[in-house]
Amino acid sequence: xxxxxxxxxxxxxxxxxxxxxxxxxxxxxxxxxxxxxxxxxxxxxxxxxxxxxxxxxxxxxxxxxxxxxxxxxxxxxxxxxxxxxxxxxxxxxxxxxxxxxxxxxxxxxxxxxxxxxxxxxxxxxxxxxxxxxxxxxxxxxxxxxxxxxxxxxxxxxxxxxxxxxxxxxxxxxxxxxxxxxxxxxxxxxxxxxxxxxxxxxxxxxxxxxxxxxxxxxxxxxxxxxxxxxxxxxxxxxxxxxxxxxxxxxxxxxxxxxxxxxxxxxxxxx
DNA sequence: AACGTGCCCTGAACGC
DNA sequence: TGCGTTCAGGGCACGT
Numbered sequence: 001x002x003x004x005x006x007x008x009x010x011x012x013x014x015x016x017x018x019x020x021x022x023x024x025x026x027x028x029x030x031x032x033x034x035x036x037x038x039x040x041x042x043x044x045x046x047x048x049x050x051x052x053x054x055x056x057x058x059x060x061x062x063x064x065x066x067x068x069x070x071x072x073x074x075x076x077x078x079x080x081x082x083x084x085x086x087x088x089x090x091x092x093x094x095x096x097x098x099x100x101x102x103x104x105x106x107x108x109x110x111x112x113x114x115x116x117x118x119x120x121x122x123x124x125x126x127x128x129x130x131x132x133x134x135x136x137x138x139x140x141x142x143x144x145x146x147x148x149x150x151x152x153x154x155x156x157x158x159x160x161x162x163x164x165x166x167x168x169x170x171x172x173x174x175x176x177x178x179x180x181x182x183x184x185x186x187x188x189x190x191x192x193x194x195x196x197x198x199x200x201x202x203x204x205x206x207x208x209x210x211x212x213x214x215x216x217x218x219x220x221x222x223x224x225x226x227x228x229x230x231x232x233x234x235x236x237x238x239x240x241x242x243x244x245x246x247x248x249x250x251x252x253x254x255x256x257x258x259x260x261x262x263x264x265x266x267x268x269x
Numbered sequence: 270a271a272c273g274t275g276c277c278c279t280g281a282a283c284g285c
Numbered sequence: 286t287g288c289g290t291t292c293a294g295g296g297c298a299c300g301t
Contacts (some may be wrong), residue, residue: 057296073295074278109278109293110279150271151272152272168295169293169294260293260294
């Protein structure tokens with residue numbers, strides 16, 4: 001599933017193919033994604049592409065009159081292909097460019113989205129998001145304040161988009177392990193030293209993942225859907241019942257907010 | 270405001 | 286072999 005690093009790597013991968021190109025046609029197939037743009041909006045998008053940016057896990061294709069917003073959901077991925085490449089199953093939308101290439105969104109499980117926001121407006125889905133994890137707005141003061149007033153599990157608060165965006169299930173598990181914090185610990189009970197450790201752990205892990213994902217960039221127009229950062233060793237995610245890589249204790253597994261949660265009962269407290 | 274739960278979707282993995 | 290069931294997960298919507 002695309003987490004923030006994969007979305008950022010996708011952004012970096014597609015940007016060179018899109019920026020300063022003219023969008024000449026939008027081909028829509030499957031409209032039953034989580035959210036979808038009205039056809040009359042899609043019909044008016046033949047405009048130059050100014051840039052491709054990212055907010056949380058949303059990609060923004062910026063046009064003079066507004067932004068096309070893409071969300072990859074759980075199973076979505078983007079490819080830049082020759083315009084005559086036949087569509088396959090789950091290819092939901094193509095943005096055809098004047099270069100003879102196209103940007104194609106494929107999303108098996110259809111948790112993704114295609115949205116539009118007019119220039120000068122902020123789509124409601126983007127309006128109340130927390131800070132970007134790699135920005136200075138995500139700092140110890142902010143993290144401390146957010147945790148101080150929440151009684152629910154630390155992992156759930158970390159995954160709350162109002163607290164910080166882009167920390168999905170995998171990274172929440174990994175970051176809490178590296179910071180030595182029990183995922184089920186009430187957020188307000190997490191100690192100042194633990195928070196001080198958690199903050200850089202999140203930033204460093206995400207930054208490293210983006211950097212590793214960069215290795216797939218030059219092959220982006222190929223059919224390579226594998227995110228480079230998955231090559232990194234996951235310490236706990238998907239390893240329930242196996243020994244902790246630090247101390248050898250069997251990793252515990254439980255569900256928080258209907259998400260799989262793995263932790264070391266000895267290393268995390 | 271904060272918290273818990275349901276829901277959307279497909280395909281792989283599993284159980285009988 | 287071939288069913289049925291379970292699981293994975295982002296994030297909104299809703300009820301309490």
